[in-house]
Amino acid sequence: MSAQREMKEKNPWHKPLTIIITVIGVIAIVALVTVAGLQNRPVFQKYKYGIVLDAGSSHTALYIYKWPAEKDNNTGRIEQKHSCKVKGKGISSYAAVPEKAGTSLTECMQEAEMQVPAWRHQETPLYLGATAGMRLLNMENKVASDKVFEAVEKALQRFPFSYQGARILSGQEEGAFGWVTVNYLDDRLKQGLQTTGALDLGGASTQISFVPHEYDISESPSNAVAFQLYGNYYNLYTHSFLCYGKDQALRMALAHQTRSGPIAISDPCFHPDYSVTRNYNTLYDSPCVSERKPKVAPLNFTHTGEGNFLQCQEVIRSLFNFKSCKYSKCSFNGIFQPPVQGSFGAFSAYYFVMNFLNLTDGSMSLETITNYVANYCSTPWDQIKKVYPDINEKYLAEYCFSGTYILTLLTEGYNFNTETFSKIKFIKEIKGSDAGWTLGYMLNLTNMIPAETKDSPPLPHAGYVSIVTVIVLLLFILVTLFILSFRSIWPKCSKEPQIV
Ligand SMILES: Nc1nc2c(ncn2[C@@H]2O[C@H](COP(=O)(O)OP(=O)(O)OP(=O)(O)O)[C@@H](O)[C@H]2O)c(=O)[nH]1
Numbered sequence: 354m355s356a357q358r359e360m361k362e363k364n365p366w367h368k369p370l371t372i373i374i375t376v377i378g379v380i381a382i383v384a385l386v387t388v389a390g391l392q393n394r395p396v397f398q399k400y401k402y403g404i405v406l407d408a409g410s411s412h413t414a415l416y417i418y419k420w421p422a423e424k425d426n427n428t429g430r431i432e433q434k435h436s437c438k439v440k441g442k443g444i445s446s447y448a449a450v451p452e453k454a455g456t457s458l459t460e461c462m463q464e465a466e467m468q469v470p471a472w473r474h475q476e477t478p479l480y481l482g483a484t485a486g487m488r489l490l491n492m493e494n495k496v497a498s499d500k501v502f503e504a505v506e507k508a509l510q511r512f513p514f515s516y517q518g519a520r521i522l523s524g525q526e527e528g529a530f531g532w533v534t535v536n537y538l539d540d541r542l543k544q545g546l547q548t549t550g551a552l553d554l555g556g557a558s559t560q561i562s563f564v565p566h567e568y569d570i571s572e573s574p575s576n577a578v579a580f581q582l583y584g585n586y587y588n589l590y591t592h593s594f595l596c597y598g599k600d601q602a603l604r605m606a607l608a609h610q611t612r613s614g615p616i617a618i619s620d621p622c623f624h625p626d627y628s629v630t631r632n633y634n635t636l637y638d639s640p641c642v643s644e645r646k647p648k649v650a651p652l653n654f655t656h657t658g659e660g661n662f663l664q665c666q667e668v669i670r671s672l673f674n675f676k677s678c679k680y681s682k683c684s685f686n687g688i689f690q691p692p693v694q695g696s697f698g699a700f701s702a703y704y705f706v707m708n709f710l711n712l713t714d715g716s717m718s719l720e721t722i723t724n725y726v727a728n729y730c731s732t733p734w735d736q737i738k739k740v741y742p743d744i745n746e747k748y749l750a751e752y753c754f755s756g757t758y759i760l761t762l763l764t765e766g767y768n769f770n771t772e773t774f775s776k777i778k779f780i781k782e783i784k785g786s787d788a789g790w791t792l793g794y795m796l797n798l799t800n801m802i803p804a805e806t807k808d809s810p811p812l813p814h815a816g817y818v819s820i821v822t823v824i825v826l827l828l829f830i831l832v833t834l835f836i837l838s839f840r841s842i843w844p845k846c847s848k849e850p851q852i853v
């Protein structure tokens with residue numbers, strides 16, 4: 354009995370001190386795990402959302418962006434959650450039936466309703482920005498353009514989001530916001546790194562934006578945009594060429610070849626054996642070419658292909674005016690442009706076309722690419738259709754023209770040479786978000802490009818380290834005390850080695 358009592362007294366588990374040490378130890382471990390967990394927890398908290406509709410000349414696309422709810426005070430990373438391509442053509446094509454411009458958006462807007470949690474709908478800003486298609490319609494027929502906007506506004510206001518308006522972006526905004534998007538997604542702005550230029554080829558206009566090496570803004574102030582982002586200053590050069598998107602450029606090329614009103618043309622920018630009938634009125638129904646419509650012309654003309662890259666380049670060159678330049682340097686049409694500088698991201702139709710032609714591999718030289726396009730253009734149309742049976746024939750027929758146009762625009766228009774051309778990356782998206790002006794537009798309108806940069810965890814780093822160190826020290830002391838109190842009974846518990 355007394356031996357049992359003695360054992361009990363010696364057993365450290367029966368000492369109040371041991372119990373206290375154990376309790377404190379457990380609390381310390383729980384505290385350590387909690388602090389570490391909170392400090393390093395993944396950012397999967399609630400999100401906020403923003404929606405931008407890109408009403409382009411060829412089609413409209415809806416983009417939903419999301420960012421961590423507690424970080425919308427400028428520090429959270431914004432990413433694309435979802436995109437939806439509106440069926441049919443761009444809103445400017447509904448000039449004669451404006452209501453349809455509104456209803457065309459319904460499906461994508463319903464998708465947005467599903468994508469954004471219902472409890473966030475009311476606070477989710479919704480923007481619509483229209484680009485070159487509406488710029489042209491506005492020039493051509495202001496009343497029709499206003500009606501399209503009215504219909505679009507009415508349609509968008511029916512949805513539960515926080516509608517912030519629909520408007521036409523200036524070419525300068527379109528270029529600058531594309532540049533912001535690319536550099537934001539690449540984390541170049543936050544880190545103050547060298548920026549990347551942005552090349553956007555749309556259907557009706559094309560934009561070039563970059564930070565030049567030495568830039569005398571005063572030479573052409575209308576091409577300059579000054580930014581202060583994350584504490585850094587940027588003097589951006591940007592220009593948008595209306596009518597030089599790939600659809601309007603093709604119109605201009607066809608207009609050039611039909612200027613005398615022939616019944617047939619043999620076009621070097623289309624494949625040999627290609628042949629379609631085109632309507633004169635349809636071709637010349639755009640402010641980019643309407644003034645050049647031949648006085649006397651039949652209703653239609655036969656458009657056949659010839660597949661000759663060099664001659665196609667000649668036709669394309671005729672769309673540019675390289676002669677007049679009142680500045681120190683010009684791109685074309687008398688527009689000031691400093692020499693291209695640094696790396697570039699080329700997106701939208703630059704990407705669609707170069708990706709189709711398998712020319713997005715950065716290691717290919719300008720010469721290889723040119724030879725490839727020349728060879729592609731000379732391939733007969735029947736053969737092309739056989740090789741690509743699943744590709745929309747309208748797109749397929751135009752890749753020869755588009756490839757040649759892209760090369761001519763970049764080299765002779767913007768003056769990229771063999772060396773600088775290799776710094777162009779043809780991209781669709783960056784880290785899961787599409788390259789384009791929409792993200793930059795939303796960042797600007799929601800004031801989400803901050804002056805300060807740091808993501809701050811709940812505790813400052815020094816505080817976190819101190820707390821963890823104190824807890825670890827405490828644990829160490831407790832474990833030592835624990836071992837010491839156990840040692841008092843070890844001799845009894847341990848087995849003596851037995852000599853047999
Ligand atoms: N091959 C191919 N072409 C496409 C695709 N999507 C759009 N395009 C064409 O590429 C060109 C440019 O498209 P976008 O960048 O959407 O042009 P947009 O925004 O409608 O036009 P802008 O208002 O001038 O910016 C147009 O000629 C489109 O018809 C695609 O998936 N594949």
Ligand SMILES: [Ca+2]
Binds near residue numbers: 409410555556701
């Ligand atoms: Ca566009």
